[in-house]
Amino acid sequence: MTLVIAVMFLSKKIIEQNLPNLNSFKLPLMKNNIMSKLSRKEFIYQIPKAELHLHIEGSFEPELMFEIAKRNELKIRFKSVEEVKEAYKFNNLQEFLDIYYEGAGVLIHENDFYDMTWAYLEKIHAENVLHTEIFFDPQTHTERGIAFETVFNGVYNALQDGEEKLGISFEIIMCFLRHLDEASAFKTLESALPFKDQIIGVGLDSGELGNPPSKFKNVFAKAIEEGFLTVAHAGEEGPAEYVWEALDLLNVTRIDHGNRSLEDSKLVERLAEEQMPLTLCPLSNLKLCVIKDMKDYPLLDMMFKNLMCTINSDDPAYFGGYLSANYLAVAEALDLDNEIIYQLAKNSFEASYLSDEEKDAMIQKVDDFYLENQ
Ligand code: HPA
Ligand code: ZN
DSSP, X not given: OHHHHHHHHHHHHHHHHTOTTOSTTTHHHHHHHXXXXXXXXXXXXXXXXXXXXXXXXXXOOHHHHHHXXXXXXXXXXXXXXXXXXXXXXXXXXXXXXXXHHHHHTTOOSHHHHHHHHXXXXXXXXXXXXXXXXXXXXXXHHHTTTOOHXXXXXXXHHHHHHIIXXXXXXXXXXXXXXXXXXXHHHHHHHHHHGGGGGGOOEEEEESOOXXXXXXGGHHHHHHHHHXXXXXXXXXXSSSOHHHHHHXXXXXXXXXXXXXXXXXXXXXXXXXXXXXXXXXXEOHHHHHHTTSSSOGGGOTHHHHHHTTOEEEEOOBSHHHHTOOHHHHHHHHHHHHTOOHHHHHHHXXXXXXXXXXXXXXXXXXXXXXXXXXXXXX
């Protein structure tokens, strides 16, 4: 009863004040103040969203690692899942990469890659991720003697089953390891050509410092010639200069991370003008000491500067949470309201490789959810 009176009082007050923008879009804001149905956490976990920066090998949970190591009769240097988790303490990107490549070493057969990918899909399905664009690192496996096809087929078949059974649409981006040379990247590109129709783009990951995008300009040019889109990790640990190189030499359509762009106002201007998406990864940045505290996360600064920001999980099994946990971590640290979360969810589709019609349909779902649950 009190609630009904309060709503009536507030509606009357707003009408009396003849506030601008009192349209159907604004009305739910009143509802938020008075009788919000969902907590911030529920809102985040339930809002439809897309993931654009996820290394599938980074979704390999220790429990599954032990299971697969056992069935492949391989030893791992840890005695238990707890011991593995205890080792997930990193001072920088390289410390993480060392253990990440080690973990991936137990993946041998196609069904290992399938199981890892399927486990990721089940996780994101539970938090209403409707579309995912995943990275895979062929060289992590081909360098150990695993065939490209084995890796690709395992990942791809799981994604196809995910689309069919869970309704999650997907794209695949193949990353070159930047600590290896360009010749190795060329070889990898060659192996990918028979799967060209199933791989939308190429990316660049692994240790950034000392491995600038310019090192890969020829292989990226060839990839573009073959019809691949391009993305690159840049400005995670590396300088703003690497972001310029990714834009100018690799012709990227998104920057993965891009944090250090903020050090260069001309670059910020360019990124804003082009609405170049940044695939930000808050928990990754915290775990790899790119930021000291989540309260320092520059998301609002970036959004204020009109940068196209998206939130992603990077390597969720290693960094303490999947996509929604990343939204929640920044939302709590920066006290973000639902309107910002809604904007980020829309951005995730806007910055995706979906067609314009598919984007419109997905964004309609986000709008509907927002109006319903604001
Ligand atoms: N940065 C660079 N390379 C990577 C990452 C990352 O966060 N995760 C997996 N490979
Ligand atoms: Zn990454």
